[in-house]
Amino acid sequence: MSDRIMTRQTIERKIARLRAGKQPRVLDLFAGCGGLSLGFEAAGFELAAAVEFDPDAARSHGLNFHPGKEAHSQARDILTTHPEDLARELGLGPVAEAIDVIVGGPPCQAFARVGRPKLREIDAHPQAFKHDPRARLYLEYLSYVEAFQPLVVLVENVPDVLNHGGQNIAEEICEVLEQKGYLCRYTLLNAAFYGVPQTRQRMFLIAYRGEIADRVVFPESTHWVELPPGYEGSRAVALKLLNDGNISGDANDYTDPPEATPELIPAVTAEQALGDLPPIYARDLLKSGELRRGARRFDKPMPYGAHTKLSAYARLMRTWPGFQALPEGLKDHVIRYLPRDYELFARLNPGDQYPQAWKHAHDMLAERVQELRGRGIYIFEGTPEYERLKEQIIPPYDVNKFPNKWRKMEADQPARTLMAHLGKDGYSHIHYDSAQARTISVREAARLQSFPDGFVFNGTMNPAFRQIGNAVPPLMAKALATTIIKQIREGVRAGETETCPKAAVCV
Structure with missing residues (x-):
């Protein structure tokens, strides 16, 4: 035949x-x-x-x-x-x-x-x-x-x-x-x-x-x-x-x-997608010692908390048939440890990319130098002390390369494209809420990709980000x-x- x-x-x-x-x-x-x-x-x-x-x-x-x-x-x-x-x-x-x-x-x-x-x-x-x-x-x-x-x-x-x-x-x-x-x-x-x-x-x-x-x-x-x-x-x-x-x-x-x-x-906005999730105030967690360097695992649940009005999108993410939210809350709402950058994230305006972040960082450095002078401590450009201070405040990336490497999301717009590179640093999606001053969490990345809250990601934070960024x-x-x-x-x-x-x- x-x-x-x-x-x-x-x-x-x-x-x-x-x-x-x-x-x-x-x-x-x-x-x-x-x-x-x-x-x-x-x-x-x-x-x-x-x-x-x-x-x-x-x-x-x-x-x-x-x-x-x-x-x-x-x-x-x-x-x-x-x-x-x-x-x-x-x-x-x-x-x-x-x-x-x-x-x-x-x-x-x-x-x-x-x-x-x-x-x-x-x-x-x-x-x-x-x-x-x-x-x-x-x-x-x-x-x-x-x-x-x-x-x-x-x-x-x-x-x-x-x-x-x-x-x-x-x-x-x-x-x-x-x-x-x-x-x-x-x-x-x-x-x-x-x-x-x-x-x-x-x-x-x-x-x-x-x-x-x-x-x-x-x-x-x-x-x-x-x-x-x-x-x-x-x-x-x-x-x-x-x-x-x-x-x-x-x-x-x-x-x-x-x-x-x-x-x-109207298209679903970042705030409609993420606004009901528990806030993570990175600077507070850093000061308290709760946010530290190391692998982020998903075994600690975080309750949703009270939220009076869910968007239709948030409701769908919580109730997707077969992948409903767990009663105890989210187990993958974890963020990167980026202590140098939290204050800088708080200063960024919606839509700011790396050139704007670089300028904000230099403003912060100048303010810090001036603050030290007010306390009688004089640090001059070119000295080892100045370079150490600069390293603590200013990101090291060339401002003339990869201008969209960083971006602060707009609350009233959809997010830009999530990429597998999220598994490296996450600067492409800085949370729109300046009070939280951080990059997005694993669960927030999943929400922006339209994965429901009951969907499970195997591994730790970096592999999970990569999986989400690669997905349709x-x-x-x-x-x-x-x-x-x-x-x-x-x-x-x-x-x-x-x-x-x-x-x-x-x-």
Whole structure:
């Protein structure tokens, strides 16, 4: 029996299963702690399995989605874990029958400078990666699609994949998937337009088997905010090759995102997202000795305290089905030990970045020198005493480099994009409340990504920050998943009376 006939029969059995009322089963590749997984589960999908290389993120994923099942908490390298291995280890059954939807996104380095002819070669010749190992992760992702034969594929990545060294990676992915019988489209979506308190912009690609869909729809925006200039600039750069027609081939599969307009609900602000959480006054904790250097663990609960009026967003974060807040409070509301900077944080104005922080710090140094003179202590610039004082007050970073390394959030605006770099220092998200004078806590970072309060992060503070920064916001994922499951159901119903839909690749 030919491969094409076997594929057709596999797809037909999956459609028949869904027609019988079963949930679509999801495999999350490069899953992290589970932002995509959580959104798809909330939209009605069954989370069957995940592959994640980082041990802390893999354990977080297992603890949240398959508690008590150790096999689902194991870190797995997609380079060495083949589809058959995964199916056997997790008891998924026959590979081709096990999964209906694959979500995830290979790191963009996997595609660097690997041109469209090269991708075709990789797809056709499994040993081609030996000649260009940068393509290996793409090959493994593609091998999972080939093995599991999903009805739907979702890929997420940074906007730069549309202009990655002169390449449009999303277009190339679509071309390969289309050769396999999928209808494919991609666009850029901003999480703030979907109820996430963060102006996070990412590329999303959706592909459907032709047997269940003749079009690809992206979710309609539900919220509106005027995006900061930098975001429109990054979108323009990402789309430049498309607009100028300079890419290798046409961008046939790009589609404009659904429009967000001022008539929609205002975007969720940082204060609406964080305002109900217990305050942490860093300077007071430093003086009392309660805040010290060392690993921050999550085993000490912090009660929410009295809060007369919760925002709709805060209420959702506390009551998300299956991930409700714990009665004893939060166990991961912990912050970084940054004793040099707390006073400086208190001085910053909303929206201030590192150049403004650097100026404030120099003002503080001048004030301190003047205060000492008033006490009869004279310190002059260039002396060892002056340098020691300067080191205690002024951050050492070059003011002319990385101006957005620091940023104090605005209470009345969504936060800027959270990155995995949160695992390093957190200066990109300084709390808007000057009285608290600190960077955001682990739980606050989770709130800004739309992880509910009952979601568990394995490890200590730095790994948790990294997991959160790397994740797809669950509410963004839920918006995509809700649209996808609607299209799946429509396609399944249409197939009851139409043996071979017009968009299908029929044999």
